[in-house]
Amino acid sequence: MPEMLSPIDQHSEAAAALRERGYKATSQRLVVRSALVELGRHVRAEELLAAVRDRLPNVSLPTIYASLEALEEAGLARRVPAGRGAALFDAGPVDHHHAVCRRCGAVEDVPLGAELDSTLASASRIGFRADGAEVVVHGLCAACHD
Amino acid sequence: MPEMLSPIDQHSEAAAALRERGYKATSQRLVVRSALVELGRHVRAEELLAAVRDRLPNVSLPTIYASLEALEEAGLARRVPAGRGAALFDAGPVDHHHAVCRRCGAVEDVPLGAELDSTLASASRIGFRADGAEVVVHGLCAACHD
DNA sequence: ACCCTAACTTTAATTCTTTTGCAATAATCT
DNA sequence: AGATTATTGCAAAAGAATTAAAGTTAGGGT
Numbered sequence: 001m002p003e004m005l006s007p008i009d010q011h012s013e014a015a016a017a018l019r020e021r022g023y024k025a026t027s028q029r030l031v032v033r034s035a036l037v038e039l040g041r042h043v044r045a046e047e048l049l050a051a052v053r054d055r056l057p058n059v060s061l062p063t064i065y066a067s068l069e070a071l072e073e074a075g076l077a078r079r080v081p082a083g084r085g086a087a088l089f090d091a092g093p094v095d096h097h098h099a100v101c102r103r104c105g106a107v108e109d110v111p112l113g114a115e116l117d118s119t120l121a122s123a124s125r126i127g128f129r130a131d132g133a134e135v136v137v138h139g140l141c142a143a144c145h146d
Numbered sequence: 147m148p149e150m151l152s153p154i155d156q157h158s159e160a161a162a163a164l165r166e167r168g169y170k171a172t173s174q175r176l177v178v179r180s181a182l183v184e185l186g187r188h189v190r191a192e193e194l195l196a197a198v199r200d201r202l203p204n205v206s207l208p209t210i211y212a213s214l215e216a217l218e219e220a221g222l223a224r225r226v227p228a229g230r231g232a233a234l235f236d237a238g239p240v241d242h243h244h245a246v247c248r249r250c251g252a253v254e255d256v257p258l259g260a261e262l263d264s265t266l267a268s269a270s271r272i273g274f275r276a277d278g279a280e281v282v283v284h285g286l287c288a289a290c291h292d
Numbered sequence: 293a294c295c296c297t298a299a300c301t302t303t304a305a306t307t308c309t310t311t312t313g314c315a316a317t318a319a320t321c322t
Numbered sequence: 323a324g325a326t327t328a329t330t331g332c333a334a335a336a337g338a339a340t341t342a343a344a345g346t347t348a349g350g351g352t
Contacts, residue, residue, distance in 0.1 A: 024299060024348055045339085063301055065339065070300095072248055081227030081246070081282050085310090086338060097265060099274045100227070102218060111268045119243060119281050122257045127288030128245045135265045136227050136280050142273030170319050170328060191309080206331055211310065216329090231339085232309060 017074045031055050032067040033076050033091070042080055042088040042107050081136055082107050097134055101141035110137055163220045177201050178213040179222050179237070188226055188234040188253050227282060228253050243280055247287035256283055 014033045015025035023029070035051040036043070043051070045064045052059055068089055071077035078092035084105040096109045116133045123130045139145075160179045161171035169175070181197040182189070189197070191210045198205055214235055217223035224238030230251040242255045262279045269276045285291075 019349090026300065026348070028301070058302070060302060060304095061338090062303085062340075066300080078284075079230075079248075084225075099269050099272070099276065101274075108272060108274060110265060110272065110274070116281065119256060119283065123245050123283045123285070126245070126254060126256065128247075128254060128256070128283065128285055129287075129291040130245065130283045130285035132285065133281055133283040135262065136282055137265065137269045137274065137276045138224075138278050138280070139269070139274055139276035141275075145275040165320090172319070172329065174330070204331070206333095207309090208311075208332080209330060212329075 014071075014074075014076055017076055018070065021070075021074045023070045023074060026067075028052075028056060028059060028063055029067045029070055032064060033071055036071075036077055036089065036091040040091070042082075042090050044086040044088060046086065048089065075131060078132075078134075080107060081134070092132075092134075097137065099137040099139065099141070101144055102138055103140055103144040106141050106143070108141060110135070160217075160220075160222055163222055164216065167220045169216045169220060172213075174198075174202060174205060174209055175213045175216055178210060179217055182217075182223055182235065182237040186237070188228075188236050190232040190234060192232070194235065221277060224278075224280075226253060227280070238278075238280075243283065245283040245285065245287070247290055248284055249286055249290040252287045252289070254287060256281070 011030055011034065014030055018025045018029060031052050032048060035048055035055075039047075039051060045061060045068065048068075049059060049061055049064050052064075068077050068079070072079060076091070078090050080088040080090055080092075080098055082088050082098070082100055082105070084100070088107060096111055099108045099110050100106070101108075116135070120130050120133055123133075157176055157180065160176055164171045164175060177198050178194060181194055181201075185193075185197060191207060191214065194214075195205060195207055195210050198210075214223050214225070218225060222237070224236050226234040226236055226238075226244055228234050228244070228246055228251065230246070234253060242257055245254045245256050246252070247254075262281075266276050266279055269279075
């Protein structure tokens with residue numbers, strides 16, 4: 001169970017994960033994945049586009065979305081269900097959850113706390129093949145409830 | 147702690163909740179809330195518009211969205227973070243969570259399983275005033291993983 | 293190692309959802 | 323009841339995500 005991977009290892013690991021799922025390991029997808037890891041936060045597709053512009057001069061938004069979709073199915077990206085405005089993505093799965101402010105829409109990380117095993121068991125009972133679960137806390141962030 | 151409320155009680159309870167938060171209890175909001183309760187499932191704004199058409203002939207989509215926003219802040223409606231396409235709403239908080247299929251986007255209910263107390267405690271530790279939490283399971287629904 | 297096929301990227305445009313501005317309306321407070 | 327002020331309704335626009343068509347590229351087979 002490797003803890004820290006070099007950029008090169010991350011790269012080939014991502015490529016392997018894509019091929020395993022029957023996807024082609026294109027440079028666009030790998031660069032999007034790298035950008036997601038490097039940014040290490042929640043980003044919109046548009047921000048991602050800006051982040052990869054220097055490495056992929058001709059990428060466009062549809063490619064970002066297409067890449068994210070492939071990465072998501074390969075388990076290399078996660079769509080954060082913020083619920084407001086543009087969708088957010090991160091390089092999950094990582095060990096934290098999200099708190100979404102219902103006033104300003106801010107998305108903050110919440111350290112892992114709950115045991116999700118029983119919920120995953122419930123999901124599989126209804127025929128759902130879960131590959132992850134996330135807790136979304138809703139309420140008011142520190143800036144909004146004063 | 148009332149268990150079952152008559153429609154009239156639900157109505158006045160919703161009105162009280164709105165006023166408590168400083169919102170006006172307009173008929174549009176109350177009808178939207180009622181429709182949400184009656185439908186008892188995840189609906190898009192457009193479906194909600196169709197559902198209230200007979201009771202509010204002149205409502206328009208912007209009003210539905212505005213009403214949902216007010217209801218959400220009053221804790222009378224919940225935006226389900228499905229993450230794909232149009233936002234879904236339900237009359238939550240109710241005792242179930244959601245499983246989102248990453249292939250077809252279907253949203254299914256998952257019986258409550260996890261203890262969320264520790265996650266809520268984590269959230270309050272970072273200054274977040276939580277009024278609810280929801281588990282979003284992601285993976286493949288029964289129809290998609292065959 | 294090369295070619296072929298299917299998949300992918302690109303560009304442009306489109307579709308669909310959601311928000312905004314302003315006049316008219318309706319709900320709350322005195 | 324009357325005044326005040328948020329909210330609705332309508333039109334239009336902004337914004338996000340997808341689609342279509344054409345060209346390009348990756349990966350499997352020979």
